[in-house]
Amino acid sequence: xxxxxxxxxxxxxxxxxxxxxxxxxxxxxxxxLFGTPYHFQAIRVREVGNAWVATNDPxxxxxxxxxxxxxxxxxxxxxxxxxxxxxxxxxHGD
Numbered sequence: 001x002x003x004x005x006x007x008x009x010x011x012x013x014x015x016x017x018x019x020x021x022x023x024x025x026x027x028x029x030x031x032x033l034f035g036t037p038y039h040f041q042a043i044r045v046r047e048v049g050n051a052w053v054a055t056n057d058p059x060x061x062x063x064x065x066x067x068x069x070x071x072x073x074x075x076x077x078x079x080x081x082x083x084x085x086x087x088x089x090x091x092h093g094d
Contacts, residue, residue, distance in 0.1 A: 014031075015030065016030045017030055018042075024057060027041070038090060039088075039092060042086075042087055043065070045075060062086060065086060065088055073086045
């Protein structure tokens with residue numbers, strides 16, 4: 001049985017309280033999806049060979065991402081910030 005794919009248009013997502021972590025090339029904020037808050041992380045990276053390397057990541061946040069996933073993450077550009085970023089979104093805890 002073939003499943004019908006649907007498009008869910010979220011419009012423009014807004015990240016609230018986006019702040020750069022002191023001494024890092026990482027930004028943290030809160031993204032709301034359907035009224036539910038999610039942690040938003042943006043880690044600036046550069047390509048070295050065929051790998052993404054964080055530009056300034058003293059707490060190894062990018063390593064945590066690599067430990068969660070078994071593949072090379074896609075990067076994106078963020079309006080108003082220079083460079084490429086790996087974006088991580090995960091639910092808030094209680």
